[in-house]
Amino acid sequence: MERINYQHLYYFWTVAKHGSISAACEVLHLAQPTISGQLTVFEQSVGAKLLRKEGRKLVLTDTGRAVYHYADEIFALGREMTHMLKGRTTERGLRLNIGVSDAMPKLIAYRLMAPLLRLSDPKQIHCVEDKTERLLTEIGLHSIDMMLSDVPATPASGARVFNHFLGESAVAIFAAPDLAARYRQDFPRCLNGAPFLLPTINTALRRSLDQWFDDKQLSPTIQAEVEDSGLLKTFGAAGVGLFFSPRAVASEIQRQYGTEMLGPAEGVFERFYAITAQRRLKHPLVTAILDNARQGLLDLLDRPG
Structure with a gap:
């Protein structure tokens, strides 16, 4: 060697x-x-x-x-x-390097990781946010153990990775209170011409929303396109425009950002995935996240029905 x-x-x-x-x-x-x-x-x-x-x-x-x-x-x-x-014994515990796609709703990502924080065993969680393509590269280099994403990895990514479907949530429309009051009646027809904050066109959610606008014959006024889901909600909380987010975390969005839910975007769902390299499939903390998703996440998320 x-x-x-x-x-x-x-x-x-x-x-x-x-x-x-x-x-x-x-x-x-x-x-x-x-x-x-x-x-x-x-x-x-x-x-x-x-x-x-x-x-x-x-x-x-x-x-x-x-x-x-x-x-x-x-x-x-x-x-x-x-x-x-030197007599200062430490318990290092397990270390988990996890990446979160910038388009992934952060409140959903938190729900997935929160059970790890309640484990009694020592652990270190290192969390980074970046574009999906860069995080897939990091997985290929074994710099991160897993990533959370709103889209699965495809063969075109060139990385040898595995997708694990976690669940899906219906999508709803939110707005700051003053703006919400203007668009409550005759929903969703009242949204024609309304100011909207939308995810960028390279995201899966944006493609679904464009189709939803077409189906409802709505022409939104796009105030801004924001890739990062947390920043988009911050703009929305400031009253810049209406925005879309998973209905599964509606209570958290309303409490944390001081916004109100106007109603559902019927037929629009966000899906969530864990992506891992084959080498890391047996990491205990990765396994804990996947097990939690299988056993309890669908209680938190809305399924199409």
């Missing part, structure tokens, strides 16, 4: 963590030529570029992100061993 030079790995990890060689020099108390030379040797030993320049910044390559993820785990274990040897 080829051996890794952990000193070189530590130099790389420090540079990546602090964002530049000069910052790493201050932490390591080494000269810049020393660190630069050791990084070059390390990249040669692994056979791939780990860092590249973008302007004046150093950014991780895809391989670099994967190596950094493993280095983070390695040095975290090293710190715990040091604490243990």
Whole structure:
């Protein structure tokens, strides 16, 4: 088995963590030529570029992100061993790296992850939000264990992944109180020309909503198109326009954003998926999320009927 030079790995990890060689020099108390030379040797030993320049910044390559993820785990274990040897025993517990698609309703994502927070066993949950395509890349690099999405991964994504259907919810229309009062009567015909906040055209929900508008012969006035579901609701709470969201979390939306539900968008549903790499299917915390979805999520979500 080829051996890794952990000193070189530590130099790389420090540079990546602090964002530049000069910052790493201050932490390591080494000269810049020393660190630069050791990084070059390390990249040669692994056979791939780990860092590249973008302007004046150093950014991780895809391989670099994967190596950094493993280095983070390695040095975290090293710190715990040091604490243990000094008499400060710690329980590290399980670590779950989870990605959430920016179009995924955050209140639904929270419901899926909330049971993990109630587990008595020690755990560390690291949650990131990004575009679906980028998160699928991270799964392929094993930088995250699973992702939550409003769309399944397709073969076109190029990643070897597995989709797990979690459930679906009917969609309803919400608005700030003043705006809601103007569009309550003769629903949904009163919505013709109404100001709307819509998800961007690259989302599954937007395609369904465009079809719903056509079926109802409605022409909305689009005030803004917002990809992030949380930001869209923030705009809606400010009275900028009406917006759509899963009916399953209607009470939370009304309480958290001070909005009111006008009525359902009949025939429109949002579907939710967990996406994992084959290697991570046996992760206990991933299994806990999937089991919770199978056993209880459909009690929280609305099914078409």
